[in-house]
Amino acid sequence: MAHHLGDAPIFPLNFGGTIVTEGQPGYDAENHDVFVNHDGVKYHYVGGLDLHITKRVTMMWIACFFMFLVFIPAANLISKNPKKVHNKFTSGVEAFVSYLKENVVDSSLDHHGHSYYHYIFSLFFFILFCNLFGLIPSVGELTVAASDGLVALGVMDHTPHALHTFGEVWSGITPTGDISVTLSLASITLLTIYGTAFSYQGISFVAHAVPKGVPLLLWPLMWALEFIVTHIARSFALTMRLLANMTAGHVMILALLGFIFMSESWLIAPVSVLSSVLIYFLELLVAFLQAFIFSLLTTVFIGTVMHRH
Numbered sequence: 001m002a003h004h005l006g007d008a009p010i011f012p013l014n015f016g017g018t019i020v021t022e023g024q025p026g027y028d029a030e031n032h033d034v035f036v037n038h039d040g041v042k043y044h045y046v047g048g049l050d051l052h053i054t055k056r057v058t059m060m061w062i063a064c065f066f067m068f069l070v071f072i073p074a075a076n077l078i079s080k081n082p083k084k085v086h087n088k089f090t091s092g093v094e095a096f097v098s099y100l101k102e103n104v105v106d107s108s109l110d111h112h113g114h115s116y117y118h119y120i121f122s123l124f125f126f127i128l129f130c131n132l133f134g135l136i137p138s139v140g141e142l143t144v145a146a147s148d149g150l151v152a153l154g155v156m157d158h159t160p161h162a163l164h165t166f167g168e169v170w171s172g173i174t175p176t177g178d179i180s181v182t183l184s185l186a187s188i189t190l191l192t193i194y195g196t197a198f199s200y201q202g203i204s205f206v207a208h209a210v211p212k213g214v215p216l217l218l219w220p221l222m223w224a225l226e227f228i229v230t231h232i233a234r235s236f237a238l239t240m241r242l243l244a245n246m247t248a249g250h251v252m253i254l255a256l257l258g259f260i261f262m263s264e265s266w267l268i269a270p271v272s273v274l275s276s277v278l279i280y281f282l283e284l285l286v287a288f289l290q291a292f293i294f295s296l297l298t299t300v301f302i303g304t305v306m307h308r309h
Contacts, residue, residue, distance in 0.1 A: 005250060007178055009033045009052030010168040017048025055171040056178050062170060063129040071125070100124055100295065108299035109306070116302065119192065123185065124295040127176060131246060131287035134174025135280070140167035176290075177246040179239065186235040189298045193231050197305035208308040234301050238294060245290050249283040 012035045020026050022042040032044035033052055074093040077086045085091060105113035105120050113120075144167035150156045175181050197205045209227040210219055256276045260269050 005173075005177060005247065005254075007054045007056050007173065009035075009050075009054050010058065010171075011053035012045065013051045013053055014045040015049045015051065017045035017050070019043050020046050055168070055173045056175045056181060058169045059133060059171060059173055060130060060175045060181070063126065063133050063175065066133075067125055067129055096125075097121060104292075104296050105299050108296070109303045112306065113299065116192075116299065120295050120299055123189075123298060124291050127185070127242070127294055128288060128291035130175040130181075131291060132284075134172070134177065134246065134250070135283055135287060136172060138167070138170060138172025140170030141172065143167060174246050174250060176242055177250065179243050182239045182243045185242075185294070186238040189238060189301065190231060190235040192298075193234075193301055193305055196302050200306045201308065205305070231301070231305075234297075238297060242290050242294055245286055249279060249286055252279050253283070 012033075020043060022029075026046060027044070029042070029044065032046070033050070034042050034044050036042055071093065074090050077090050078094065100121060101113075101117060104124075105116055109116065147156065147160070197209075201208055206227065210222045211226070214222050253276045256272045256279065259272045
C-alpha cells in the first residue's frame with residue numbers, strides 16, 4: 001500500500017550539490033534519496049537544490065502525452081470542417097467540450113466565460129486523465145515482472161536496463177492522490193479568482209469584497225473573512241476534496257486485496273476480489289465525477305467575484 005500510494009524520486013536532478021557514493025565519508029542512506037548509477041554503485045547528493053523527478057511527475061507527463069495524442073488530431077480534423085461529422089472519435093471530443101462549455105463555464109459565468117474556456121477545459125481533462133491513468137495497473141512494473149519471470153525460466157539472460165527504467169516511469173501511481181498536485185491546481189485557481197476580481201472590478205474589489213449593509217464595527221472582520229479567508233478556504237476545499245477522493249478508493253481496493261494475505265485462506269479470495277472489482281468500477285465513476293466537480297466549483301468561484309455582492 002505504501003509503495004502504491006507513496007511518491008518517490010526515480011531520476012536525480014540536483015543543482016549545486018555534490019555526489020557522495022557508497023563507502024565514501026558522509027554517505028548517509030537513511031537521510032538522503034539514494035540512486036544507483038549504471039555501474040550499480042549507490043550514491044546521493046549532499047547540499048544543493050533537490051528537484052528530483054518523482055513517480056507522480058512521470059505519471060503527469062504520461063497523462064499530458066496522451067492528452068496531446070487525443071486532442072491535437074481531433075482539433076486538426078474538426079478545424080478543417082467544423083460543420084462536418086468526421087467520425088465517432090471527434091464527435092466524442094466535441095460532446096465533452098460542448099457539455100463543459102454550455103453546462104459548466106457559460107452557465108456559471110453568465111456567458112462571460114470565453115476567456116476561461118482554455119483553463120477550465122485543460123483543468124478538467126488534465127485531472128480526468130491523471131485519475132484514469134492512476135486506475136490502470138502499473139504497465140511498467142508488470143513488464144518488468146514478466147521479464148524477470150522469463151529470466152527465471154531461462155528464456156532470457158537478464159532483464160534489460162531499459163525495462164527497469166520503463167517500470168520506474170510508468171509506476172501506475174495516481175498524480176491527483178498527492179497534495180502537492182492538488183494544492184498546485186487549487187493555487188492556480190486561487191490566483192485566477194483574484195485576477196478575475198481585479199480585472200472586472202478594478203481596485204475597488206478591495207472595498208467591494210464586503211457586502212453592503214455591514215455595520216462599521218464589523219467591517220474589518222468581514223473584510224478579512226471575505227477578501228482573504230473565503231477564497232483561501234475555497235482553494236483548500238478543492239485541494240482536500242480531490243486528494244481524499246482519489247486516495248480513498250485506492251486504499252479500499254488495496255485493503256480488500258490485503259485481506260487475502262492477512263487471512264491466509266483461499267475462501268476469502270473470491271470475496272476480496274469481487275469487492276475490489278466493484279470498488280474499481282466505482283472509482284471509474286469517481287474519476288470523471290471529481291474532474292467535473294473541480295472544474296465546476298472553479299468556475300462557480302470565479303463567477304462570484306466578477307461582480308460586487
